[in-house]
Amino acid sequence: MTLSDFSAQPSAPELAIADLPAGGAELAAFIAGKLCHDFISPAGAIMSGLDLLEDPTAQDMRDDAMSLIRQSARKMVAHVHFARVAFGAATTSEQFASVDLRGLVGGLYEGGRATLDWRIGDGATFTKPQARILINLAWMTLGALPTGGVATITARQDGERLQLIGSAEGARARLKPEALTGLKGERLTEGLAGQWIQPYWLWLAVNEAGGRLDIAADEGRVGLIAQTPL
Known part of the structure; x- marks a missing residue:
């Protein structure tokens, strides 16, 4: 998948910390609520x-x-292991293997309706910020398939940038309005905060890594494309 495959919706522009829709204690409260x-x-x-x-x-x-x-x-246990990388500082390790990240996402979604198609070689490694982005993006891609389908996760180098791509294909592939708000880096004004915080966290992780997050949608397909410096 590339951005040209869909009608892409660009994310919000990069913001200074003081201008973020949610940060500090408020952001911590949203994440704590999500984990609970x-x-x-x-x-x-x-x-x-x-x-x-x-x-x-x-x-x-x-x-x-x-x-x-x-x-x-x-x-x-699957939720705890996932959360340590997706939301926390995880371990002291600064590199994460693709096979381990796939296990975090797959273990969390075991028994779900969608199928995870992880097309990143087991030998690939990612920095801590990249790993955080990747597994949140993968989880959001799976979440876009409430009635089943295939969530394909890929990664590729494009010059001096890394592209992390999630493609959800299924009969009812979609993103909830709250998720779209979060993925654009916008503050939630209506709807459920629990549906907003993880998409917003993904956008924030990409933003803090100096990258950009794009959303692409078509009938039966949803795409998330995170681009970050190497």
Whole structure:
């Protein structure tokens, strides 16, 4: 996919920190809310499984309870590993291998309706800012396929710039209005903040890396193209 494949919508121009739609404590609050939302579902499912194990009248459901606990624990761990790179400082490592980043995204979306087609060689490596951009972009691409489809993730060098491209193709491929607002680096004025913060975080990560984020859309297809200096 290239920008010429779609009718592209450019992102907002680069802004000074003081002019950002959300920053500082407000941005931290939005991200904390997003993480709490992501963690509460598997955590609640684990508690439900434990309650079943402790219920003397539900001993016939012990196997189901253990299965629920195992699945939910894996989902919780996947969310934590993803969030450490996507939102946090992750490890002290300054380079991330493509195969590891693919695992972070794939583990988070295990059992989802869309299929992840990761077309970046396992030997490719990315800096911490690039890795943060890449996995947020990949997650947003998968999220654009609520009823299923294929999310293709590619990366290529174009001169002195790195292009990270997510292409979502499916019958109902789309981005919610809140997501479009965030991806353009604009402040949310209506809608759900939980649908806005990760797209905005992706735009902010690209902006702080000295790059630009473009959105492309056509019937049955959505494209996200992040371009950053090498």
